[in-house]
Amino acid sequence: MRLAGGVDVGSRMTKAVVIAADGRERNGAILGRGSLYTRFDLAAAAAQAMEAALADAGATRADLVYQAATGYGRYQAMERDLQITEITCHARGGVALMPDARTILDLGAQNARAFRILGSGRVVGFRMNDKCASGAGRFIERVARALEVELERVGPLSLQADAPCAISSICAVLAESEVINHVTNGETIPNILQGTHASIADRLCSLVRQVGLEPPFALTGGVARNRGLVHAIEERLGVPVLLHRDAEHAGAYGAALLGRQRLRQLAAATTA
Known part of the structure; x- marks a missing residue:
């Protein structure tokens, strides 16, 4: 072959x-x-x-x-x-995996990229995160490590939150210190994780709005497997997210x- x-x-x-x-x-x-x-x-x-x-x-x-x-x-x-x-x-x-997609958010370890595309796959609008250490993957990894939670459990655990914590830092290093403070104050792990997802989703959705959200909206990259973050993004954009098993x-x-x-x-x- x-x-x-x-x-x-x-x-x-x-x-x-x-x-x-x-x-x-x-x-x-x-x-x-x-x-x-x-x-x-x-x-x-x-x-x-x-x-x-x-x-x-x-x-x-x-x-x-x-x-x-x-x-x-x-x-x-x-x-x-x-x-x-x-x-x-x-x-x-x-667009080959999800032919209907017209706006795609690629979630990597170090960077996040939002782009608007035509049906041919041609890019007509593009934005990338420009803040130090704010790539979705690394940010979540550092928080998970601080909480001693396996990455695979971060998404499901975050969906159990009842009062999400506020995570204000855009830097992963500073956010880790903020997480430790929340732990010291007795906050639950689900609330801290959902607060982390909310903080990341706010920045990611800002990227999407800058390129001009045109549904259907899809996610690519390994971080797209995190259902907690996907849920936070859907809430903020008000549209369902297209996912594919080969998004990574x-x-x-x-x-x-x-x-x-x-x-x-x-x-x-x-x-x-």
């Missing part, structure tokens, strides 16, 4: 997907997925994530005919044929689709 691959080298996680190198561009099903912690060796993370995606598809490196890379570490993906910006890949991948892989999927498109262009130029 001939496969096209996409790898998204993020600050916390590296994701990869493979799709058929032949077939219709917009409907290329994900055949294999891979993800792992990025850690310090970005090149190794990119290679290992792609190997995992190939194995998931029952394929080998010999089946991979083209590879596109995205994410902040895309230039460290040494076997890439093409590098593409995150916003372009998340737009293409997001949207960037890698977009890279794979765009890589396949480039491969076809090269093939057409060769035969012309």
Whole structure:
């Protein structure tokens, strides 16, 4: 089989997907997925994530005919044929996963990006968070660590709150101190977590409003799995959130689709 691959080298996680190198561009099903912690060796993370995606598809490196890379570490993906910006890949991948989406919020570990798109996946409006350490993922991680709560439990626990605490800091480091103060004052963990989600959701929804919210509205990125944060965003925007089981892989999927498109262009130029 001939496969096209996409790898998204993020600050916390590296994701990869493979799709058929032949077939219709917009409907290329994900055949294999891979993800792992990025850690310090970005090149190794990119290679290992792609190997995992190939194995998931029952394929080998010999089946991979083209590879596109995205994410902040895309230039460290040494076997890439093409590098593409995150916003372009998340737009293409997001609209391929959720064709009705017209506004997408990508929630990463370090950054959050809001963009408005056309049905083709073309970006017509874009904003990114610009505050130190205010990326949704890292913010939640630090709070969870301070409370000694596993990340997987943060969302469900926050939905049990009855009186959310106010978290005013936009800096993850200062917010951690604020959380400790709430614990000292006897606040419950659900109330602290929901207050954290409320603080993050306020900033994220501001990004969305800056690009101009046009429903349907979708989330991509690993943080989209946090139901507590999703609920807080829905409350503030007043619209339901579209989610897809592959939302975490949207960037890698977009890279794979765009890589396949480039491969076809090269093939057409060769035969012309």
